[in-house]
Amino acid sequence: MALEVFQRLVKYYHENKISHVYLVETNNVDACLNDLKEVSKQIFCTGEYTDRCTKCNICNLVDQDFLPSLLIIEPDGSTIKKEQITDLKRKFSTVPIYTKDNIYIIKRAEAMNGASANTMLKFLEEPEDRIIGFFITSNLNNVLPTIRSRCEIIKAMYDIHELNIDSLFDEQNKNLLSIATKYLEKIEVEKSNSIMYNKEVVISQITEREDVKKLFQIILIIYEEFFKNSLNLNNKHQLFENVKFLSNISNQGLLERIKLVTTFLDDITSNVNLELLLDKFVIELSDING
Ligand SMILES: [Zn+2]
Known part of the structure; x- marks a missing residue:
């Protein structure tokens, strides 16, 4: 996890200074999603976190997209639908079992339509303890202002010449x-x-x-x-x-x-x-x- 911005998030978390929701603007959505999963692992890891922590179950579950307290929402077709947000709210209505916090990551926040954004807003307006949210977007200006204004905005810019698997x-x-x-x-x-x-x-x-x-x-x-x-x-x-x-x-x-x-x-x-x-x-x- 190379970008300093993500290391800082982990630091804020341990200092109890993390915001409850971030909007991350990036030039590489997939790399950003991966890095946010690494952030989640660092927050959740029950062993001594390393890039390839194989010792604890939690990191393994994150790698397999199987940890109930980490939910990743991607557009269903071209939009993020209201049902996906309702589902998120339902799943996070109880305290997590395996970890201290719940984390959700919304990939391509600009794909939220009016209905899903409205459902999301209620969630954002009554921030609950122990829930941390991340919205990822490739263009801040395409995210509905109602969502944008409630998030802390950070940037994750990658060296575009660097090779990655995609x-x-x-x-x-x-x-x-x-x-x-x-x-x-x-x-x-x-x-x-x-x-x-x-x-x-x-x-x-x-x-x-x-x-x-x-x-x-x-x-x-x-x-x-x-x-x-x-x-x-x-x-x-x-x-x-x-x-x-x-x-x-x-x-x-x-x-x-x-x-x-x-x-x-x-x-x-x-x-x-x-x-x-x-x-x-x-x-x-x-x-x-x-
Ligand atoms: Zn671990």
């Missing part, structure tokens, strides 16, 4: 993603001449060092999704149909690959010869067992 499928990353899956197939399945694959698949198709870096960021994301899958954590490994063979690798094997790619990404920022770096990568990869 941006991998954008048009501008399509080519690199397809090179990444081809490369993985060569180095993980065919294996016989990995150094040649570096030339054939990478060097011959990518000229910019920055793009090689991006290629390995993509590979990192792919390994991470399969790693999460091997631990039964919430993940999107199914999106990468062309590299299904990665699910045969043990979680230890995947973890070692993640370390290897991370080291590669550190090294590529220094001025080391790119071909040497790629060769070192495939040689070390072939040393990993399982």
Whole structure:
């Protein structure tokens, strides 16, 4: 969870200074939703919270969207309907069982229509203790003023050049993603001449060092999704149909690959010869067992 704004929310919570409802304007709604789930985990965690807390049930339940005291509402079709808000009110009318607080997150607050906003208003006007709300929007001006005026407004702006799992499928990353899956197939399945694959698949198709870096960021994301899958954590490994063979690798094997790619990404920022770096990568990869 990189953005400071979210770390601050957790801090406010522990200092008893958190507002009861926030409107978050963001340039990446999905990343923002994920970060708010991390905020919820930090607030709820019964162990010592880490990004991948696997020790406590609460964090696991949040990851699986299964914790009753965290409700996420997304538009049903193009709008958020009155029934969705009524349902939220009903579910939060009692004190939570597993956690101290109830948290709701409304994704795309601008999709609330008059009826759902009205129902929501009554909820906002009589703020109850132990309920924290977040509205996410990509454009503050599209949120009904009646809602907007009752929220504390914060901004969560992401570096749009940073890769995340959803941006991998954008048009501008399509080519690199397809090179990444081809490369993985060569180095993980065919294996016989990995150094040649570096030339054939990478060097011959990518000229910019920055793009090689991006290629390995993509590979990192792919390994991470399969790693999460091997631990039964919430993940999107199914999106990468062309590299299904990665699910045969043990979680230890995947973890070692993640370390290897991370080291590669550190090294590529220094001025080391790119071909040497790629060769070192495939040689070390072939040393990993399982
Ligand atoms: Zn936890």
